[in-house]
Amino acid sequence: xxxxxxxxxxxxxxxxxxxxxxxxxxxxxxxxxxxxxxxxxxxxxxxxxxxxxxxxxxxxxxxxxxxxxxxxxxxxxxxxxxxxxxxxxxxxxxxxxxxxxxxxxxxxxxxxxxxxxxxxxxxxxxxxxxxxxxxxxxxxxxxxxxxxxxxxxxxxxxxxxxxxxxxxxxxxxxxxxxxxxxxx
Amino acid sequence: xxxxxxxxxxxxxxxxxxxxxxxxxxxxxxxxxxxxxxxxxxxxxxxxxxxxxxxxxxxxxxxxxxxxxxxxxxxxxxxxxxxxxxxxxxxxxxxxxxxxxxxxxxxxxxxxxxxxxxxxxxxxxxxxxxxxxxxxxxxxxxxxxxxxxxxxxxxxx
Numbered sequence: 001x002x003x004x005x006x007x008x009x010x011x012x013x014x015x016x017x018x019x020x021x022x023x024x025x026x027x028x029x030x031x032x033x034x035x036x037x038x039x040x041x042x043x044x045x046x047x048x049x050x051x052x053x054x055x056x057x058x059x060x061x062x063x064x065x066x067x068x069x070x071x072x073x074x075x076x077x078x079x080x081x082x083x084x085x086x087x088x089x090x091x092x093x094x095x096x097x098x099x100x101x102x103x104x105x106x107x108x109x110x111x112x113x114x115x116x117x118x119x120x121x122x123x124x125x126x127x128x129x130x131x132x133x134x135x136x137x138x139x140x141x142x143x144x145x146x147x148x149x150x151x152x153x154x155x156x157x158x159x160x161x162x163x164x165x166x167x168x169x170x171x172x173x174x175x176x177x178x179x180x181x182x183x184x
Numbered sequence: 185x186x187x188x189x190x191x192x193x194x195x196x197x198x199x200x201x202x203x204x205x206x207x208x209x210x211x212x213x214x215x216x217x218x219x220x221x222x223x224x225x226x227x228x229x230x231x232x233x234x235x236x237x238x239x240x241x242x243x244x245x246x247x248x249x250x251x252x253x254x255x256x257x258x259x260x261x262x263x264x265x266x267x268x269x270x271x272x273x274x275x276x277x278x279x280x281x282x283x284x285x286x287x288x289x290x291x292x293x294x295x296x297x298x299x300x301x302x303x304x305x306x307x308x309x310x311x312x313x314x315x316x317x318x319x320x321x322x323x324x325x326x327x328x329x330x331x332x333x334x335x336x337x338x339x340x341x
Contacts, residue, residue, distance in 0.1 A: 073212075078209075079208040083208075111211060112209060112210050117204040117223075122205070143323070145327045145328075153276075154328070159324065160322050
């Protein structure tokens, strides 16, 4: 998998460097923090998605991979690309794509994609054992819910209120649910 | 039985959910999307947010046909009915230690224009807007109850 870094600012986007070293990423991330420039790294061959670079460390926060890199169906990409045509505003659609980019780093199985009555974009994994949904609300905050059929009742995990940051628990649940059918 | 009385465990209720989500993509690699069968309607949500206890609308299968229940919906979109035995609701309520989760007679909650025999068939499911302690603001706990009930449902024939 090759990787490039994009620098996105009010004046546009440009490729900073293909195969940029992590130290260089950190340098640009620090500059971004001071100048409202946003950096993304692009995993070109594996996912064709963007994932944000953490401004402090220069690296992206991702769950551990659950399987080999995989391709997702064209229908899924089309659905993801159709958000703005379905009334989702650009920033919100961007936030949904950003979340998918982070989730996709773990190579999960392909999720369902839904739009809720509240306007949230929701990724859903519903396997024989695990149910997991991750929703991006208008405004960019998150809601999520995880249920394990084999766990005692009352042991579900998830958000009670919209969250600005996704907790470690979220990534653990994403890894479990995404791995359930990832081998197919 | 008057409003508020619990239905017997062997009774079957029909639930016709509000359509609260649009499916953009279904992955063929997993189960069909879990329908949010017990999502509160916007009116029910407003009531709950105003501090009122909400009974989610349902129908006593012994007193109304599936078509009769479907006919009460004014929504222009296609709707589907689900059936659920009251004993399953009681089991979920026990598992979650959720005493407010129960099916009760609710003629008063029937659509205003409903005929008397239709009104007679209307029931309500309580506790779906509250956690077991009666608080309305623990969304995860409410979702868990809704998910458990949705998994216990079958499409109504």
